[in-house]
Amino acid sequence: EVQLVESGGGLIQPGGSLRLSCAVSGFTVSSNYVSWVRQAPGKGLEWISVIYSGGSTDYADSVKGRFTISRDTSKNTLYLQMSSLRAEDTALYYCAGRGPEYTFGSWGRGTLVTVSS
Amino acid sequence: DIQMTQSPSSVSASVGDRVTITCRASQGIGSWLAWYQQKPGKAPKLLIYGASSLQSGVPSRFSGSGSGTHFTLTISSLQPEDFATYYCQQAHSLFTFGPGTKVEIK
Numbered sequence: 001e002v003q004l005v006e007s008g009g010g011l012i013q014p015g016g017s018l019r020l021s022c023a024v025s026g027f028t029v030s031s032n033y034v035s036w037v038r039q040a041p042g043k044g045l046e047w048i049s050v051i052y053s054g055g056s057t058d059y060a061d062s063v064k065g066r067f068t069i070s071r072d073t074s075k076n077t078l079y080l081q082m083s084s085l086r087a088e089d090t091a092l093y094y095c096a097g098r099g100p101e102y103t104f105g106s107w108g109r110g111t112l113v114t115v116s117s
Numbered sequence: 118d119i120q121m122t123q124s125p126s127s128v129s130a131s132v133g134d135r136v137t138i139t140c141r142a143s144q145g146i147g148s149w150l151a152w153y154q155q156k157p158g159k160a161p162k163l164l165i166y167g168a169s170s171l172q173s174g175v176p177s178r179f180s181g182s183g184s185g186t187h188f189t190l191t192i193s194s195l196q197p198e199d200f201a202t203y204y205c206q207q208a209h210s211l212f213t214f215g216p217g218t219k220v221e222i223k
Contacts, residue, residue, distance in 0.1 A: 102208035
């Protein structure tokens, strides 16, 4: 059974840093693309970052230069290092991946990040 | 960047109704288009990929069509469990979600 479990969210002040984790079971992060997708309260879905099976990464313009996606294949875990956080980064952060044709067939339950002073 | 739009932003419908949601891409994306359903407090669920392929386990009342810049999701006979928000997503150039369409009870 595929499971993705996010952790690491919380309340952080503007300008601060936070690292999110996504523990994956049921498939290997080294053989699949995995993304972070966020959803601000009451808003729609926003894709923010992906790491492909080969290790290359991409980012949405809204987070480029501030967020870094990485993975630990020995732990089968995905990470999102977030820095220079802004109020508009407040959202539920999902990890998602392993779908046909670059879709998101499996999702975690999300971890909430609140950026506020 | 590829932008996605959806219409309508919300629709009120009754059980048994046929519902059609439209998604448009700002440039051609071939068939690199997926549809998701999201219920309150839950993660999105993949319904359709490749514009028209039904994800395993998804009821056949859901169907997708289109290519290029114009796509549709159709629910042939709306069921009580289908009241939710639906998002399209392109995967032609990175990933972009549409703004969503909320299907509400009439």
